[in-house]
Amino acid sequence: MDIQDIQGYGMFFLTIFLTVILYWYIIYLYRSEKKGERDFEKYGRIALDDSIGTPPVEDKIASERENTKEQIK
Amino acid sequence: MFFHWLEKNPFYFAVLISIVISFAGLLEIVPNFAQAARPLTTETPKTVLELAGKNLYVKDNCIACHSQMIRPFKSETDRYGKYSLSGEYAYDRPFLWGSKRTGPDLHRVGNYRTTDWHENHMLNPPAIVPGSIMPAYKHMFTNLADIETAYAEAVTVKNAFFTPYGPEFKKTRAAWEAHRPKVLADAKKIADDMKSEDVKKAVANGQVPEIVAMIAYLNSLK
Amino acid sequence: MQSNAALEYDYTVAKMFTYVTILFGFLGMLVGTILALQLAFPELNYLIGEYGTFSRLRPVHTNTVIFGFTVSGVFATWYYFAQRVLKVSMAESRFLMILGKAHFWVYFIGALIATITLVFGISAGKEYAQYEWWIDIVIVIIWLMWGVSIFGIIGIRREKVLYVSIWYYLACFLGIAMLYLFNNMSIPTYFMTDGLGSINHSVSMYAGTNDALVQWWYGHNAVAFGFTVPIVGMIYYFLPKESGQAIYSYKLSLLSFWGLMFVYLWAGSHHLLWSTVPDWMQTMGSAFSIVLILPSWGSAINMLLTMKGEWNQLAENPLIKFMVIASTFYMLSTIEGPIQAIKSVNAIAHFTDWIPGHVHDGVLGWVVFMTMAALFHMAPRMWKREIYSKKLMGIQFWMQTTAVVLYFTSMWVAGITQGMMWRAVDEYGNLVYSFIDTVTVLHPYYVIRGVSGVLYLTGFILFAYNMYKTITAGRELTEEPQFKTPMA
Numbered sequence: 001m002d003i004q005d006i007q008g009y010g011m012f013f014l015t016i017f018l019t020v021i022l023y024w025y026i027i028y029l030y031r032s033e034k035k036g037e038r039d040f041e042k043y044g045r046i047a048l049d050d051s052i053g054t055p056p057v058e059d060k061i062a063s064e065r066e067n068t069k070e071q072i073k
Numbered sequence: 074m075f076f077h078w079l080e081k082n083p084f085y086f087a088v089l090i091s092i093v094i095s096f097a098g099l100l101e102i103v104p105n106f107a108q109a110a111r112p113l114t115t116e117t118p119k120t121v122l123e124l125a126g127k128n129l130y131v132k133d134n135c136i137a138c139h140s141q142m143i144r145p146f147k148s149e150t151d152r153y154g155k156y157s158l159s160g161e162y163a164y165d166r167p168f169l170w171g172s173k174r175t176g177p178d179l180h181r182v183g184n185y186r187t188t189d190w191h192e193n194h195m196l197n198p199p200a201i202v203p204g205s206i207m208p209a210y211k212h213m214f215t216n217l218a219d220i221e222t223a224y225a226e227a228v229t230v231k232n233a234f235f236t237p238y239g240p241e242f243k244k245t246r247a248a249w250e251a252h253r254p255k256v257l258a259d260a261k262k263i264a265d266d267m268k269s270e271d272v273k274k275a276v277a278n279g280q281v282p283e284i285v286a287m288i289a290y291l292n293s294l295k
Numbered sequence: 296m297q298s299n300a301a302l303e304y305d306y307t308v309a310k311m312f313t314y315v316t317i318l319f320g321f322l323g324m325l326v327g328t329i330l331a332l333q334l335a336f337p338e339l340n341y342l343i344g345e346y347g348t349f350s351r352l353r354p355v356h357t358n359t360v361i362f363g364f365t366v367s368g369v370f371a372t373w374y375y376f377a378q379r380v381l382k383v384s385m386a387e388s389r390f391l392m393i394l395g396k397a398h399f400w401v402y403f404i405g406a407l408i409a410t411i412t413l414v415f416g417i418s419a420g421k422e423y424a425q426y427e428w429w430i431d432i433v434i435v436i437i438w439l440m441w442g443v444s445i446f447g448i449i450g451i452r453r454e455k456v457l458y459v460s461i462w463y464y465l466a467c468f469l470g471i472a473m474l475y476l477f478n479n480m481s482i483p484t485y486f487m488t489d490g491l492g493s494i495n496h497s498v499s500m501y502a503g504t505n506d507a508l509v510q511w512w513y514g515h516n517a518v519a520f521g522f523t524v525p526i527v528g529m530i531y532y533f534l535p536k537e538s539g540q541a542i543y544s545y546k547l548s549l550l551s552f553w554g555l556m557f558v559y560l561w562a563g564s565h566h567l568l569w570s571t572v573p574d575w576m577q578t579m580g581s582a583f584s585i586v587l588i589l590p591s592w593g594s595a596i597n598m599l600l601t602m603k604g605e606w607n608q609l610a611e612n613p614l615i616k617f618m619v620i621a622s623t624f625y626m627l628s629t630i631e632g633p634i635q636a637i638k639s640v641n642a643i644a645h646f647t648d649w650i651p652g653h654v655h656d657g658v659l660g661w662v663v664f665m666t667m668a669a670l671f672h673m674a675p676r677m678w679k680r681e682i683y684s685k686k687l688m689g690i691q692f693w694m695q696t697t698a699v700v701l702y703f704t705s706m707w708v709a710g711i712t713q714g715m716m717w718r719a720v721d722e723y724g725n726l727v728y729s730f731i732d733t734v735t736v737l738h739p740y741y742v743i744r745g746v747s748g749v750l751y752l753t754g755f756i757l758f759a760y761n762m763y764k765t766i767t768a769g770r771e772l773t774e775e776p777q778f779k780t781p782m783a
Contacts, residue, residue: 025550048536158571226492233487249488
């Protein structure tokens with residue numbers, strides 16, 4: 001097998017692989033929102049409510065605190 | 074979930090972006106390297122004087138308006154000559170294909186233009202080609218070409234990339250001093266065909282005006 | 296998080312970059328206009344001796360616009376909006392403040408020196424990568440400083456989720472870093488010999504066809520990651536914020552992000568159609584350029600739909616007008632590019648003025664419009680003053696829009712005319728035109744383009760003046776405007 005074949009196969013399988021990931025991602029995005037697991041559209045608010053005084057859409061510090069609590073349990 | 078985790082971990086997120094964007098480069102460019110780098114068997118590396126001219130071609134950025142890439146169309150081969158082959162460029166660092174033809178292609182200009190033509194044209198393009206919008210490059214008749222740097226380039230590509238320059242190309246100053254008369258002899262051959270007395274005088278004094286190196290380079294494009 | 300009541304976003308670095316964005320924008324466009332006029336009136340080549348020829352000035356124009364104007368615009372907006380969407384002030388970290396200022400000064404001084412080297416013809420020869428090896432090293436340092444600054448502020452953020460604009464800026468950082476590094480690999484000849492010749496000179500590590508491949512992989516994607524990716528990031532923040540409307544579909548913005556990341560890099564070889572690079576790469580470049588329409592239009596449509604139900608703002612707010620027309624030009628140039636990448640079209644279009652025409656509807660219509668709108672949006676918030684003149688903004692808008700339209704229409708006609716004349720043959724198969732015929736015929740189009748350059752530059756001067764007056768004489772604001780930028 002010469003280098004051109006390897007290029008050809010590499011190209012083919014990687015393209016398929018990445019396409020599958022992309023579609024998986026699309027399904028993930030829409031399904032998790034439909035199931036009510038996550039709401040992506042609320043992140044659009046990050047740009048709008050961006051003064052330093054308004055609370056974050058998802059608080060990093062608060063969620064870290066929760067994570068540690070869960071671990072303790 | 075994988076994606077959820079990814080969106081919150083900037084470091085791994087960055088790693089993923091890097092993988093996705095380097096994919097094309099890795100597959101497209103890397104495997105072909107050895108193959109595309111082979112020179113034609115007839116191809117010889119440029120002389121030091123021609124290299125100095127090539128560096129002027131870069132310095133004055135001729136690629137802004139001139140290509141060196143004859144595409145395989147009848148209209149192009151009729152106008153400029155045989156279409157370009159990959160192996161002809163194997164010693165070109167950088168490649169000088171250009172991306173815009175405000176002026177004509179120059180890949181084989183050495184086949185149909187002469188020293189004399191270039192000398193007059195560089196002084197005043199519209200006088201030779203009525204309607205030309207190319208600027209005159211008068212400063213090339215007074216500035217001196219940097220042949221020492223060109224020699225250093227030849228030695229560098231010989232040592233780093235095995236470009237076939239002869240054994241006399243060494244990195245010492247003594248080797249350069251020994252090679253210098255050869256460059257001046259090449260320059261004299263060009264200057265002999267020119268009419269400018271100042272240029273002839275400069276070459277006789279051991280100097281190489283830019284225009285001489287430039288013409289040597291253009292003549293070498295065949 | 297309310298422990299410090301006086302906590303405010305710190306815009307020191309953003310302000311510094313705002314000044315140089317305007318400065319480099321003016322310089323880049325001034326040189327660009329001179330170049331356009333030189334093609335119409337060649338006598339203008341001799342204004343400053345050997346340093347003023349078209350060929351010598353062209354890299355000054357391109358590099359000043361790319362690495363001067365656009366990149367400092369990206370930095371200015373980054374140092375402004377990153378704090379806001381991450382909900383953390385730069386003032387909270389002494390390290391980030393010092394780094395930000397150092398980043399600015401190294402960048403500014405580096406950019407000035409780099410520009411001067413181009414005027415003197417110290418050039419590595421590859422388009423948009425002309426800077427010689429030691430400037431490349433400085434550029435890498437500048438870029439790394441930005442990287443540390445990006446990851447530093449992300450590290451101390453309060454908002455857990457990274458807003459989509461941050462994604463785009465991250466990609467800009469990573470993409471340019473990778474491309475620039477690989478394309479500029481070169482060996483300084485001075486150090487490979489016993490100090491022979493000029494210390495500035497270097498040779499590329501790649502030769503011929505390989506060099507061309509690497510260069511256009513870089514050249515095309517420098518456009519992608521410098522002119523598209525961060526600007527999309529910009530509009531995803533500034534358009535929602537200015538209009539008070541959240542992005543139409545946040546999910547779509549994420550999807551088009553990954554689409555763009557994957558597809559863009561393949562398209563580079565469309566610059567090398569009909570050249571000596573392998574055929575399959577040319578075909579690949581062509582095909583992926585067409586696929587590229589999808590993610591590009593995904594973003595553009597998302598931007599336009601963000602305005603759904605709020606189109607009245609277009610009439611009321613000139614900033615919305617700037618941003619909407621920017622996304623429209625983005626759509627235009629991302630459909631034009633793929634058309635030019637079709638092999639048979641490319642056979643005519645390549646090497647002609649249609650290509651600069653395409654570049655400029657993208658850059659003038661999309662990049663510059665969006666950057667100016669972003670700076671206009673930022674000014675009242677950074678200096679706490681109202682925009683000096685809404686009327687001036689309106690005049691500027693129409694002047695520059697007319698200029699862009701004149702630019703690309705004249706270059707379309709010029710490019711296709713020239714492409715067709717090069718290949719025209721008579722009944723016996725002989726070429727009809729000598730090369731010079733195809734040059735002289737372009738004169739009227741070059742004049743139109745010159746006029747468009749002057750118009751656009753004048754518009755930019757109005758912009759600079761309006762910004763200057765806003766900073767020094769705008770009516771003071773007591774509190775930060777939430778959405779619509781206040782203007783007198």
